[in-house]
Amino acid sequence: MASTPFDLKGKRVYVAGHRGMVGSALVRRLASEGVELLTVPRAEMDLRNQAAVFDWFAKNRPQAVFFAAAKVGGIVANNTLRAEFIYDNLVQATTVIHAAHMSGAEKLMFLGSSCIYPKLAPQPLREDSMLTGPLEITNEPYAIAKIAGIKMAEAYRSQYGSDFISVMPTNLYGPGDNYHPEYSHVVAALIRRFHEAKVTGAANVVVWGTGTPRREFLYVDDLADACVHLMKTYSSDELVNIGTGEDISIAEFARVVADAVGYTGTISYDHSKPDGTPRKLLDVSRLAQLGWRASTSLKDGIRRAYQAYLREHMQAAE
Numbered sequence: 001m002a003s004t005p006f007d008l009k010g011k012r013v014y015v016a017g018h019r020g021m022v023g024s025a026l027v028r029r030l031a032s033e034g035v036e037l038l039t040v041p042r043a044e045m046d047l048r049n050q051a052a053v054f055d056w057f058a059k060n061r062p063q064a065v066f067f068a069a070a071k072v073g074g075i076v077a078n079n080t081l082r083a084e085f086i087y088d089n090l091v092q093a094t095t096v097i098h099a100a101h102m103s104g105a106e107k108l109m110f111l112g113s114s115c116i117y118p119k120l121a122p123q124p125l126r127e128d129s130m131l132t133g134p135l136e137i138t139n140e141p142y143a144i145a146k147i148a149g150i151k152m153a154e155a156y157r158s159q160y161g162s163d164f165i166s167v168m169p170t171n172l173y174g175p176g177d178n179y180h181p182e183y184s185h186v187v188a189a190l191i192r193r194f195h196e197a198k199v200t201g202a203a204n205v206v207v208w209g210t211g212t213p214r215r216e217f218l219y220v221d222d223l224a225d226a227c228v229h230l231m232k233t234y235s236s237d238e239l240v241n242i243g244t245g246e247d248i249s250i251a252e253f254a255r256v257v258a259d260a261v262g263y264t265g266t267i268s269y270d271h272s273k274p275d276g277t278p279r280k281l282l283d284v285s286r287l288a289q290l291g292w293r294a295s296t297s298l299k300d301g302i303r304r305a306y307q308a309y310l311r312e313h314m315q316a317a318e
């Protein structure tokens, strides 16, 4: 078991999924922690390949692991690629967590997600609501794999005394997001659609649903900061929610995105499309007690996310 507080300075720290939205934010955040950063491109080590992963961990012996790799996507991807979502995420979880244990990693952080709480759990969502009811059917394969990862971290802590912790981030946005037209999350989808409408001079943008559901959004660099804070100061088998603790209606949020993008046309709502759950908000009181609060306002975060989108978009076009 690692000591608490756990000093990252000088440690070999592996970020799994370092090219992803969360992983790249962790890499940015860790730059000021004086760590020896370890990363491996997927082409060299597919995290589903148990032999390759065991071998790499045995050779490199990371002392701390941020497990930010996963097959991730919006509702369409989760619901249509159901086999891939359960297989990829289950195998990665079992492989990486076991490799960390075998190679003697002192600490590991597993990233769960707010979307794996039961569909009808009371809002705001508390950590102890996990596994208290049926899951949202559209992302059940992903949720089952993620819950297995959390339960593995818990089991390794209880049987071997491993200092493995799990966190539950809310909806994230920021640099490195996935802007795929079908497979993206809501923030990236709105940034892309408002940007395209601005460029083409479209007079109206249609947003799915009624605009009334309320959601919580966290800037990914804030998430990385919270992860580093918890890695250094937290050691328990209890989950920790990571969010802002504030929600906003989709209609209000769409306006924030449109303003940040500079889209001046109208926004209408397609009531024939599903709204999903009326409210999704994390209870962040445990995180607040542990001494962390989000610092990036939604307006600032969306503005920075849009700047990143423009950079990434231009790079892709070159």
Ligand SMILES: NC(=O)c1ccc[n+]([C@@H]2O[C@H](COP(=O)([O-])OP(=O)(O)OC[C@H]3O[C@@H](n4cnc5c(N)ncnc54)[C@H](OP(=O)(O)O)[C@@H]3O)[C@@H](O)[C@H]2O)c1
Residues within 6 Å of the ligand: 016, 017, 018, 019, 020, 021, 022, 023, 041, 042, 043, 045, 046, 047, 048, 067, 068, 069, 070, 071, 072, 088, 092, 111, 112, 113, 114, 168, 169, 170, 171, 172, 173, 176, 177, 178, 185
């Ligand atoms: N995005 C959100 O809103 C959100 C919310 C809550 C929780 N989370 C959690 O945060 C974590 C990271 O999510 P993200 O949004 O950063 O996702 P992302 O941008 O799609 O990044 C995922 C990363 O995992 C890597 N990866 C996936 N499959 C792999 C494999 N078989 N072998 C090696 N690497 C693999 C990807 O590699 P390539 O770059 O090669 O594709 C990528 O670097 C996930 O655990 C997710 O559940 C995300």
